[in-house]
Amino acid sequence: MSADPRCDIRIVCRLKPGECALDSLLKAIEECGWKRSDRGFRRDGVEIRIRDVSLSGDEAVFSAGSVGGEVLEDFVKAVIRRCWYADVYYHVRGDLAKQIASRLGLGMDEAGGSRVERIKLYGVPMRLEIYPVAGALTASHRVGWSEVNRGIVSKTYRRILGGSGAGRSLLDRVLGWIR
Amino acid sequence: MSGEEYKREHVFGLDYGTSDFKFGPITLGEVPEVVENRGYFVDKSSLMARIMGVSREVVVGKDVPRFLESREELAERMVYPMRNGIVEKDDERAWRVIEELTRYALEAFAPGDEEFRGFYAVAGLSIVSPRYMYEKLFEIFRGMNRERILVKAATIIPQPLAVAIAQKTPTCTVVESGHGNTQICPISMYPIRNAVIALNRGGGAANALTMEILKDAGYGDLAKEESLVRLVKERLGLIPRDLDEAIRYAKENPEKVRIKVRIPGTRIVIDLGELSWARFLIGEYAFNPAHEIFQSYFARGMPKPSDIRLGDTYFYGMMDMAEAIISAIEKCSIELQPHLYSKILLSGGNFGWSAPSELEGVAITADQKIKIMLIEKGIENSEVVVVGDPKYSVWRGCIVYGYAVPVDYEWRWERMEGWMSLA
Numbered sequence A: 001m002s003a004d005p006r007c008d009i010r011i012v013c014r015l016k017p018g019e020c021a022l023d024s025l026l027k028a029i030e031e032c033g034w035k036r037s038d039r040g041f042r043r044d045g046v047e048i049r050i051r052d053v054s055l056s057g058d059e060a061v062f063s064a065g066s067v068g069g070e071v072l073e074d075f076v077k078a079v080i081r082r083c084w085y086a087d088v089y090y091h092v093r094g095d096l097a098k099q100i101a102s103r104l105g106l107g108m109d110e111a112g113g114s115r116v117e118r119i120k121l122y123g124v125p126m127r128l129e130i131y132p133v134a135g136a137l138t139a140s141h142r143v144g145w146s147e148v149n150r151g152i153v154s155k156t157y158r159r160i161l162g163g164s165g166a167g168r169s170l171l172d173r174v175l176g177w178i179r
Numbered sequence B: 001m002s003g004e005e006y007k008r009e010h011v012f013g014l015d016y017g018t019s020d021f022k023f024g025p026i027t028l029g030e031v032p033e034v035v036e037n038r039g040y041f042v043d044k045s046s047l048m049a050r051i052m053g054v055s056r057e058v059v060v061g062k063d064v065p066r067f068l069e070s071r072e073e074l075a076e077r078m079v080y081p082m083r084n085g086i087v088e089k090d091d092e093r094a095w096r097v098i099e100e101l102t103r104y105a106l107e108a109f110a111p112g113d114e115e116f117r118g119f120y121a122v123a124g125l126s127i128v129s130p131r132y133m134y135e136k137l138f139e140i141f142r143g144m145n146r147e148r149i150l151v152k153a154a155t156i157i158p159q160p161l162a163v164a165i166a167q168k169t170p171t172c173t174v175v176e177s178g179h180g181n182t183q184i185c186p187i188s189m190y191p192i193r194n195a196v197i198a199l200n201r202g203g204g205a206a207n208a209l210t211m212e213i214l215k216d217a218g219y220g221d222l223a224k225e226e227s228l229v230r231l232v233k234e235r236l237g238l239i240p241r242d243l244d245e246a247i248r249y250a251k252e253n254p255e256k257v258r259i260k261v262r263i264p265g266t267r268i269v270i271d272l273g274e275l276s277w278a279r280f281l282i283g284e285y286a287f288n289p290a291h292e293i294f295q296s297y298f299a300r301g302m303p304k305p306s307d308i309r310l311g312d313t314y315f316y317g318m319m320d321m322a323e324a325i326i327s328a329i330e331k332c333s334i335e336l337q338p339h340l341y342s343k344i345l346l347s348g349g350n351f352g353w354s355a356p357s358e359l360e361g362v363a364i365t366a367d368q369k370i371k372i373m374l375i376e377k378g379i380e381n382s383e384v385v386v387v388g389d390p391k392y393s394v395w396r397g398c399i400v401y402g403y404a405v406p407v408d409y410e411w412r413w414e415r416m417e418g419w420m421s422l423a
Helices: A023-031 A069-080 A094-103 A145-149 A152-161 A170-178 B003-010 B047-052 B061-067 B071-077 B092-109 B131-145 B159-166 B203-216 B226-236 B243-252 B273-287 B292-299 B321-329 B337-341 B366-376 B390-404
Strands: A007-015 A040-043 A046-053 A059-063 A083-093 A115-121 A124-131 A136-143 B011-016 B020-025 B033-036 B039-041 B058-060 B119-125 B151-158 B171-177 B182-188 B197-199 B260-262 B269-271 B308-310 B313-316 B344-347 B384-386
Touching: A007 A069, A023 A069, A046 B390, A069 A083, A069 A145, A069 A152, A083 A094, A083 A152, A094 A136, A094 A152, A115 A152, A124 A152, A136 A145, A136 A152, A145 A152, B003 B011, B003 B119, B003 B390, B011 B092, B011 B390, B020 B092, B020 B390, B033 B061, B033 B092, B039 B061, B039 B092, B058 B061, B058 B092, B061 B092, B092 B119, B092 B131, B119 B131, B119 B159, B119 B390, B131 B151, B151 B159, B151 B390, B159 B171, B159 B182, B159 B344, B159 B390, B171 B321, B171 B337, B182 B321, B182 B337, B197 B321, B203 B226, B203 B273, B203 B292, B226 B260, B226 B273, B243 B273, B273 B292, B273 B321, B273 B366, B321 B337, B321 B366, B344 B366, B344 B390, B366 B384
Parallel strands: B011 B119, B119 B151, B171 B344, B197 B313, B344 B384
Antiparallel strands: A007 A059, A007 A083, A040 A046, A046 A059, A083 A136, A115 A124, A124 A136, B011 B020, B020 B033, B039 B058, B171 B182, B182 B197, B260 B269, B308 B313
């Protein structure tokens, strides 16, 4: 997937209770084949940046831009080895936000106010924040070991951003084929 | 959901620029919403207002154009609350606009969700803002909560510090240049307040020059529209490596410098024609208005950026940008000075100039310009960087700061940091 400025995926990694050193987390990512770069980690031409670290050192935020679903899953698999859980956020803007809202069966009427919707995808609770004023949408869900092993990251990625026939409506698939 | 977890999803940045107000929650990603920092006081006694059922006293944000009346009314009823980043203490109308803008921003994103207990609001104010502005802003947040809880806790940080935080650079010099003014602030963990230099000019000064150039090119009728002038400046303005050489180049190669600007949604096309060399004046003026070439414009009545005093702060009008940077850094300890030169961060909408590849070597970017100006003044080893998306870097810094500061870190007036609990 080429870089799409309309989308920024963030992974918030929470360390296990009592742990407050990120070194072990960073090492675990390296052990999975990611190389340290100036701003974060790099592999196969993809860079995932370390965006923020909490003052207490028990949480780190990674910014993955608009990476593909497989790369995202691979990265989450790496971090989850040392994390209590990870929250995956999809920040999307503009027409992409509208497409996603419609794909998930939600409206994004500009006259409406901001709202939060909760749905379940593959049994995982998903929080959707919809900001019609800004034409923005944030979808987020939490994963632990169990969800990562069930391939939830790539499955939800496909449901949110598309990219595979799985989970797409018939109309989506037909339109995709025509395009 | 723990307190920290809740905060992570409800940090809200508010960057009060003199011209533009940038705002939005952490969940917006990298780009905030932007509206003009102004408010329009509706004439509620007018017949039309009554027929239309207008109940608001002040209109802010994207709705403003829908309420505008005649030009004469505009001057009286449109209030731009900040001057050089400062709101006068007793200017009730200005504070009313700030209050309404703040409410507009928070309400636009406050979800109608039972779990919502208010935002963790982080406001960015000018480094020269006096303490009363901090007090008034906290008061505004508190007052809004009486109607509906919008702010759980709030904090306020100086805009240059927000830029340094967004860039994760603890020792640096931040040059934050918006529409109305420019703040040059050396930072070593905290802003070095007694070294701050402020300039009484920003992007608005280049707009004034663009207006004159448009008049000279025969577009005097259009030059009255501020938003159009701004758009033309952004599309036409170029920073010259060396102004005299750039003008010579432009006059020898007029077709390389000439472009036509189409105003979206209208039939208007602006073409400076033979005057296209003046594109370089616009960029130069932002950095060095003291160049002798601008004297003719001042002589014809273009307002000259003047030295003014607001509160305890002196705002210089004509000091060139490099001189201002050097003056600020030289107020710091000698040991620190090389570190401050080694990381100069340019932030704010006034640094978003592009340098077209076909004019390489003649037109340059803001960071290149400052570096060259510093070298001319004997500063060789500087590193100057325009931060990514300079217009939004303060807002981003507000978000990063809000995320990092723990919820239990309470506001302390002696340090001016921490969370002021409001709900």
